Amino acid sequence: MKRSADFVIAIVLLFLVLPTLLILPLALNNASYIAFPPQGLTLRWFVAYLSDPDWQNATIFSLEIAAATAVVATIVGTMAAVALVRGKLPGRALLQALCLGPMIVPQIVFGIALFLVFSPLHLTGKLPGFVLAHSVLAVPFVVIIISAALERMDPLLELAALSCGASRFRAFFAVTLPNLAPAVATASVFAFLTSFDEATVAFFISDTDGKTISRKMFEDIDFNLTPVIAAVSAIVVAVSLLLMGAIHLLNGRREQK
Numbered sequence: 090m091k092r093s094a095d096f097v098i099a100i101v102l103l104f105l106v107l108p109t110l111l112i113l114p115l116a117l118n119n120a121s122y123i124a125f126p127p128q129g130l131t132l133r134w135f136v137a138y139l140s141d142p143d144w145q146n147a148t149i150f151s152l153e154i155a156a157a158t159a160v161v162a163t164i165v166g167t168m169a170a171v172a173l174v175r176g177k178l179p180g181r182a183l184l185q186a187l188c189l190g191p192m193i194v195p196q197i198v199f200g201i202a203l204f205l206v207f208s209p210l211h212l213t214g215k216l217p218g219f220v221l222a223h224s225v226l227a228v229p230f231v232v233i234i235i236s237a238a239l240e241r242m243d244p245l246l247e248l249a250a251l252s253c254g255a256s257r258f259r260a261f262f263a264v265t266l267p268n269l270a271p272a273v274a275t276a277s278v279f280a281f282l283t284s285f286d287e288a289t290v291a292f293f294i295s296d297t298d299g300k301t302i303s304r305k306m307f308e309d310i311d312f313n314l315t316p317v318i319a320a321v322s323a324i325v326v327a328v329s330l331l332l333m334g335a336i337h338l339l340n341g342r343r344e345q346k
Contacts, residue, residue, distance in 0.1 A: 109326060111125060112319055112322045112323045112326060113323050114126065114127050115127070115316060115319035116134055116135065116316060116319035116320040116322070116323040117130045117131060117132070117134075118130075118131070118134075118316050118319070119131045119133075120316070121315065121316075122314075122315065122316070123314065123315070123316055123318070123319060134315070134316040134317050134319065134320040135320045135324075137315075137317050137320070138317050138320045138321055138324070141317075143305065144302075144305065144317075144321070147300055147301060147302045147304070147305040148302050150216075150299060150300070150301060150302075151284075151285055151301045151302040151303070152285070153216060154216060154219040154220055154223060154284055154285075154301065155223075155281045155282075155284040155285040156281065157216070157220045158219075158220050158223040158224050158227055158280055158281065158283070158284035159227070159277045159278075159280040159281040159284070160277075161220060161224045162223075162224045162227035162228050162230075162231050162276075162277075162280040162283075163231055163273060163276055163277040163280055165224065165228055165231070166188075166227070166228045166229075166230070166231025166232045166235060166276060166280070167231060167235050167269070167273060167276070169188050169228065169231075169232050170231070170232045170235035170236040170239060171235070171239065171261070171265070172184075173185055173188070173232070173236060174236050174239040174240060175239065175244070175247075185232075188228065188229060188232045189229045189232065189233070190229075191225050191226050191228070191229050192229045192230075196226070196287075196289040196290055197289055199222075199225075199226075199289075199290060200289050200290040200291075200292065200293035200294065201293060203218075203222050203290060203293060203294050204293040204294055207222075207294055212294070213294045213295070213296050213299075214294070214295055214296030214297070214298050214299030214300070215299060216299070218294055219284075219291070219294065219299075219301070222290050222294060223283065223284035223287055223290070224280075226283055226284075226287060226290065227279070227280035227283040227284060228280075230276065230279040230280060230283060231276040231277075231279070231280055234272050234275055234276040234279065235269060235272050235273065235276055237272070238268075238269050238271075238272030239269070242265070242268050242269070246264050246265075246268065247260050247261075247264055247265055249264075250263060250264045271339070274336055274339065275336050278332050278333065278335075278336050281332065282329055282332065282333075285302075285325070285328070285329075286303065286325065286329070287301075287303060288301075288303035288304070288306075288307065291303050291304045292304055292307060302321065302325070306318060306321060306322070
């Protein structure tokens with residue numbers, strides 16, 4: 090029975106992962122159109138991506154947005170998690186629901202609402218607008234991760250620091266934050282990837298001058314479908330796997346110490 094269950098789980102996981110695995114051979118296809126199996130292997134589509142100014146601008150813009158979003162969302166989400174877990178706030182359940190609300194609201198609805206708000210303020214296609222929008226989407230992930238870490242952390246450590254005369258501010262930076270460091274690092278990576286991979290909201294708040302890599306991919310799928318799309322997808326997947334692998338490795342080394 091256990092072997093049958095393991096076999097079913099393996100089949101389900103393979104079914105979920107297979108489309109992602111097919112991206113690499115599609116990106117290495119020598120043909121000038123997307124086809125599987127590949128007719129030959131080449132790196133020219135990666136070269137075409139790296140040498141195209143439009144792709145370069147979209148990638149740099151996305152990296153800037155994701156980096157700024159990671160900083161903003163991590164700070165705001167950590168503060169919110171500490172207040173929700175350690176504080177005695179009235180209406181705590183409601184505040185927690187509000188923090189997690191962006192995970193529930195359909196992104197297409199959120200994107201339309203942001204377009205209607207950002208357009209009169211001239212924030213569409215601008216870095217501050219993207220950072221604000223993506224931070225709202227990333228904060229729930231930070232709150233969940235930091236809240237879980239705080240629940241596992243012994244509150245007596247903070248009380249000991251307070252009883253020794255430390256202020257709450259100093260106790261947080263001297264005791265709480267070092268213990269939360271792995272969770273904070275993990276949360277920042279999730280915030281980065283939430284922004285870098287986001288496509289729906291970016292579709293509504295981009296413009297001709299400021300577009301993310303996901304918006305650029307949508308445009309090329311509509312008007313210029315070539316294996317460059319697969320090459321870009323492979324790079325995005327590789328970046329995501331490298332970041333998650335790095336966090337897993339760092340957390341593993343920290344646990345060993």
